[in-house]
Amino acid sequence: MRTENQSVVSEFLLLGLPIHPEQQGGLFCLFLGMYLTTVLGNLLIILLIRLDSRLHTPMYFFLGHLALTDVAFSSVTVPNMLMEMLTNHKTIPYVGCISQMYFYMLFACVDCFLLAVMAYDRYVAICHPLHYSTIMREELCVLLVSGTWLCSCAHALLHTLLLVHLSFCADNTIPHYFCALSALLKLTCSDTSLNYLVIFTEAVVIFLLSVSTILGSYIRIGATIFRVPSTKRICKALSTCGSHLSVVFLYYGTLAIVYFFSSSSNSKIEDMIASIMYTVVTPMLNPFIYSLRNRDMKSALGILRRKGITFFK
Numbered sequence: 001m002r003t004e005n006q007s008v009v010s011e012f013l014l015l016g017l018p019i020h021p022e023q024q025g026g027l028f029c030l031f032l033g034m035y036l037t038t039v040l041g042n043l044l045i046i047l048l049i050r051l052d053s054r055l056h057t058p059m060y061f062f063l064g065h066l067a068l069t070d071v072a073f074s075s076v077t078v079p080n081m082l083m084e085m086l087t088n089h090k091t092i093p094y095v096g097c098i099s100q101m102y103f104y105m106l107f108a109c110v111d112c113f114l115l116a117v118m119a120y121d122r123y124v125a126i127c128h129p130l131h132y133s134t135i136m137r138e139e140l141c142v143l144l145v146s147g148t149w150l151c152s153c154a155h156a157l158l159h160t161l162l163l164v165h166l167s168f169c170a171d172n173t174i175p176h177y178f179c180a181l182s183a184l185l186k187l188t189c190s191d192t193s194l195n196y197l198v199i200f201t202e203a204v205v206i207f208l209l210s211v212s213t214i215l216g217s218y219i220r221i222g223a224t225i226f227r228v229p230s231t232k233r234i235c236k237a238l239s240t241c242g243s244h245l246s247v248v249f250l251y252y253g254t255l256a257i258v259y260f261f262s263s264s265s266n267s268k269i270e271d272m273i274a275s276i277m278y279t280v281v282t283p284m285l286n287p288f289i290y291s292l293r294n295r296d297m298k299s300a301l302g303i304l305r306r307k308g309i310t311f312f313k
Contacts, residue, residue, distance in 0.1 A: 009169075172187065
């Protein structure tokens with residue numbers, strides 16, 4: 001008699017993207033270009049923050065962690081997808097699949113919490129400018145980032161431990177390009193009621209915590225600005241918060257498409273497109289949003305470019 005906490009399958013078959021063979025070369029080049037842009041763009045942000053002393057502030061401290069998370073988040077799924085497209089090798093070991101799911105959930109949760117922390121930072125900067133350096137001291141920034149990573153690790157580890165106690169029987173085919181938790185739960189022959197209960201409970205808690213922090217921060221910012229409205233204050237607030245708001249809308253917009261709109265549709269193609277938006281497009285666009293809309297980042301980039309030109313002369 002087989003025990004329930006043992007898996008029969010040793011590997012999973014990832015079907016990948018539903019593309020025709022003649023389209024494979026073009027899409028491979030497209031996704032490779034997008035992935036390289038993501039990595040280089042976010043690493044450039046980290047480099048600028050490290051090299052320019054004017055960017056050694058809480059806002060850019062959090063932005064550096066967000067850029068690092070975007071690189072890691074995209075690296076969890078995209079390289080494996082590119083390898084599948086290049087070699088047509090679609091199998092992934094059981095341990096590799098579980099590891100991919102763990103890191104996917106980890107970095108997605110870190111992104112979620114970091115956006116909330118950055119919203120709180122903007123609230124303090126605009127609503128309490130005289131006490132900003134006192135409130136957002138280095139110890140608090142490190143504590144907030146450490147708490148973000150610890151909570152995210154616990155979140156991903158909880159779902160991983162619950163998953164590895166399930167049994168996978170005959171069917172090992174995943175109709176996706178990476179090991180998503182929802183896809184794995186559909187393959188198990190064990191009772192998944194506890195898994196879905198934890199998913200629902202945690203999703204509500206994390207969503208409420210992060211979204212309520214973001215909404216609350218920007219409601220207070222809006223109230224502060226419009227209490228004594230002036231064009232200068234509004235422009236300053238937009239320049240301070242514009243990049244973060246753009247990333248928030250992009251992040252939660254694609255997240256809503258993945259987990260709400262795609263779940264209400266039976267089309268696997270729509271689900272794939274939504275997931276690509278979330279795992280490939282969003283991490284790629286974040287560096288452009290911060291570099292194009294942020295005066296300090298553009299200034300730091302100009303200084304780095306001039307140093308590079310001087311160095312190579």
